[in-house]
Amino acid sequence: MVFYLEALGNVFGIVLISALIPQIQVGAWTYHYSDQKVYSWNASRRYCQTFYTDLVAIQNQNEIAYLNEFLPYYPHYYWIGIRKINNVWTWVGTNKTLTKEAENWAENEPNNKRNDQDCVEIYIKSPSSPGKWNDEPCLKRKRALCYQAxxxxxxxxxxGECIETIGNYTCSCYPGFYGPECEYAKKCKELDLFPGNAFMNCxxxxxxxxxxxxxxxxxxxxxRLNGAxxxxxxxxxxWTAxxxxxxxxxxxxxKSPERGNMNCSYSSKENINVSSCxxxxxxxxxxxxxxVAWCTASGAWTAPVPQCEVVRCPDLEAPIRGAMNCEQSHGVFAYDSTCNFSCQPGYRVSGFETLRCLASGQWTSSIPTCQAITCDPLKSPVHGSLNCSSSLAEFQYNSRCSFQCAEGFVLKGAETTECDISGTWTAPAPVCHAIVCKPLLTPQDGKMTCVHPFGDSSYKSTCQFSCNKGFSLIGSDKLHCTISGHWTADPPTCRANKCPPLIAPPQGILQCSATQENLIYNSTCDFSCKRGLMLMGAQKLTCTASGSWTNPPPYCKxxxxxxxxxxxxxxxxxxxNHxxxxxxxVCHFTCNKGFMLKGSENVQCLTSGKWTTPPPTCEVVKCPELAFPKPILMNCSxxxxxxxxxxxxxxxxxxxxxxDNSPEIKCQAEGTWSKKMPTCQEEPLSVQKALAYFGGAVASVSGLVIGGSILALLRKRFRRQDDGKRPLSPQSVMGTPGVFTNMAFDSTS
Structure with a gap:
């Protein structure tokens, strides 16, 4: 038997019907849940998709309130259609992301356990969080909460898109449509043609x-149509346009004439009558x-496109002792023609070697002439000499000069040069460069200082070398660049001064900043000892610049x-032991019988070499001091x-x-007396009792004599004390350790 709920406005009726599946119907949209079985989240969704539309996709708080009110309570609650997909909470039925505004998580949810809680349940009639959501592992078994669209x-x-709501649905219209059922299409402004020669078909x-x-x-x-x-x-x-x-x-x-331009009065978008070009x-x-050409009303031009003819310059002739060669792309001696002039051997052109025909119809210059050739004067190179076949004042065509360099310098350039037909030397004057040695590099971990009188790493250059602190120079400390182009020796290197390797002390640990093979300047080694041992010596050793350690290695004691x-x-x-x-x-202490321990029972040796506490002592056990009534005699040891x-x-x-009790008591090891202290009772004293009191002496003449004597002495002593009015001394009462003490108290005192 299940419940069927139908919503009519704000009034709800409950009718019992016979069915296998419980359902709650709201208008045309019904809710359903499984009450016969419980399923995992995936199985719950298959169940909903098999019999209905899908797991519930909750859209607002009204829907949550409705479900919480009318669904029956189930202690393990109900699965709904939210799941984490690619780490994003998603409504699986619509494949839409859960928005922040639509969230309805219970307090401290979701992911309060932080482990694979990828599916969502709804708390129906929860005492603390009714209608709230909680994320759970998807394999847990709960009731499936479905809906029928x-x-x-x-x-x-x-x-439009149909969107489910409680008791109804709404339409989200596609672009261009509106109305409750998206039944209306949006309208554009009605089109009306202007009077003229246009037609429209819609x-x-x-x-x-x-x-x-x-x-x-x-x-x-x-x-023609102007527009779309x-x-x-x-x-x-x-409208689109x-x-x-x-x-x-x-x-x-x-079209523009060849080699010409055209400028018209109309734009590129219109070309009406009476336009001109x-x-x-x-x-x-x-x-x-x-x-100028005009466009007539009939659509014809008043004149054809004109032509452009090239400009021509006057004819030219070659100079005396010379020749002329012309390039004429637009015709003989026409615009932009060029003519090049040259002279016979031993002569050169005086003036412009090339003339050009201008747009004005004139050449760029007058025709040049041919004059005898001479070359520019030469000078001896620095650190060298010059030797020529003609006088230095002339340097005419075909003159020849040779060059040489001083010792330690080499010629860069031609050794000889000639004055050629163009009036230039066949090669420029050379220079004398100092012989160069292979450039030296500053040694690693070192310094280099050089002097170069004729240029870097050149002849007579000198370089001085030194090493940084902690390194030694291997090789010569000074090199010279020789005339052969080689240094006087190979460049030196800087080798690190190494300290001797160290080993860990027995029962100790060694940690170094470098391997044993690379203990160089400023390398450090730290020593430590295992538990229970003490380091004797320096804890840290440093390698000095000289290759020795700052201290001898320590050891462990x-x-x-x-x-x-x-x-x-x-x-x-x-x-x-020993x-x-x-x-x-650890040492454990005990005391002899009758003595008690004063201090800690156990002490332990610490890593500092001290015991946890001072050793204890043994003190004798005390019994309560005796207090007794008068009169009585006491003798104590x-x-x-x-x-x-x-x-x-x-x-x-x-x-x-x-x-009235035993005459002897003894202090025991636990600090108590062996018996209760006795008291005295009045009774006539007979010889027999006296004998019994003094140890049960034998009833003999000698015993009676001795007993009587003792009694007589006791009477005499107490009488003397009473007569003299002298108090008893502490020794007479307490006794002295190791001896017996007599104490007596008279009832009359």
Whole structure:
């Protein structure tokens, strides 16, 4: 049995129907859920797509409130149609991204567990978060919450997107359409031709001058269309272009004359009657024909295009002892013709060697002449000499000169030169360059200082070498560039001064800034010892510039704590043997019977070489001091101190009284007395009792004598004390350790 809910405005009715699948219907859109089985998210979606449209795609808070109110509570809740795709939360039914505004996550969601929670459930009737969402692992099993779409294939007139809502649907119209069902098409402004010679033919698939309407335009014979031939009504309600116009025919297009130009009064877009074109020629050409042509109403020009003829210059002749050679592209001695002039051997052209025919019909200059050839004077090169076959003042055609350089210099250029027919030397004067040695490089980790009197790395150059701190020079410290072009020796190098390799001390660790083969200047090595050992020496060694270490290598020495002695009246048990009290060694202390430990029971050896605490001591156990009523006699011995372990006290009563308990008590190891202290009771004293009191002496004459004597002495002593009014001393009461002490208290005192 399931529930069927139908929404009628704001009134909801509940009707019981017989079905296998529970559903909640709102208008034409129904909700459905699985109450017989629970599924994973993927299985839930297959279930919804098999029987309905898809998992629910929630669109607003009203829908959430509706679902929370009418769906039954299920402790594991319901799957809905949101899933993380490419790390983005997406409505799977519409393939649209979940927007920030549409989110309805519960507090601290989503991804509070941060591990594969890619599917979403809705809390239906949750006590704390009703209607809220939570992300869960997709394999968990929950009820599937489905919907049956209300949109049909004909919804929105195929002119918009059908969007589901609670109890209804809405249409999101495509561009160009509007209305509740997208039934209306947008309209464009109606087209109206201006009076003239134009025609229009239109088609209106969605209504007159509406979206997608098309209009084609034509002109009468003898006219041409100015503008777009077809206009279309766009989704925006605007036409694709302005209405075109028909213009009258134009005169035929004209071309510029060869070697000329044309300038017309009409633009490139229109060529109406009474337009004109003016013609001109390029430089060096003259116009033959009408300079201006007009376009008549009949579409014909008043004159043909004129021609441009080339300008000509006067004829030329070759000079005496010379020759002339001309290039004439536009005709003999015509515009832009060029003539080159030359002279016989031993002579050269005086004037311009080349003449050109100008646009004015004149040559650029007068005809040149031929004069005898001489070359420019020569000078000896620096660091060299000059030797010529003619006097230095003439240097005529065919003169010959040779050059030489001083020692240590080489000639750069020709060794000889001749004055040729053109009046120039066959080669320029050479120069003398100093012989060059191969350039030297500053040694790595070193310095180089050079002097070059004749140029870099040249003859007589000298270079001085040195090395940086921590390096030694290998080779000569000074080189010279010789006349042979070689240095006096190979360039030196700088070799790092290395310190001797180090090894880790026994039971120690060595860490260096470089390998043992590369311990150079400023290299460092750090030493440390394993637990329980102490480094003896410098912890860090540095390699000096001279290749020695700043200190000798350290070594590791075992850390030991001082040997502990047994406490007086006690003993110890240690984890080390023969006084080898290393780190972590532990000693346990105990006291003899009757003594108690003062201090820590266990001590441990630390890495600092000290014990965790000072060793404990043993103190004797004390019993409570005795306080007793009068009169009574007490005789105590104290082997270890007053009223301490093994202290023994013997009690007796004055004459005429007897003890009610044992006469002897003893201080035990746990700090308590062995028995309760006795008290004295009045009783006539007979000889027999006296004998019993003093240890049960044998009833003999000698025993009676001794007992009587003791009693007599006791009476005499107490009588003397009473008569003298002298108080008892502390020794007489407490006794002295190791001896017996008599104490008596008279009931009359």
């Amino acid at each position: 209300s949109c049909e294939s004909f919804s929105c007139n195929h002119q 088609s209106h698939p969605l209504g007159n001058f509406s979206y997608k309407s098309k209009c084609n335009f034509y002109c009468m014979e003898g006219n 031939s077809t206009l279309e009504c766009l989704a925006s309600g605007e 302005e209405i075109p116009k028909c213009l009258v025919n134009e005169c035929p297009s004209l 003016r013609f001109s020629c390029e430089e060096g050409f003259i116009l033959k024909g009408e300079e 075992a850390v030991k704590c001082p040997v502990l002695n047994n406490p007086k009246w006690g003993s110890q048990e240690c984890s080390y 006084g080898d009290s290393r780190v972590s060694s 104290h082997p270890w101190g007053f009223f301490s372990y093994e202290s023994t006290c013997i009690f007796s009563c004055p004459e005429g009284q007897v003890l």
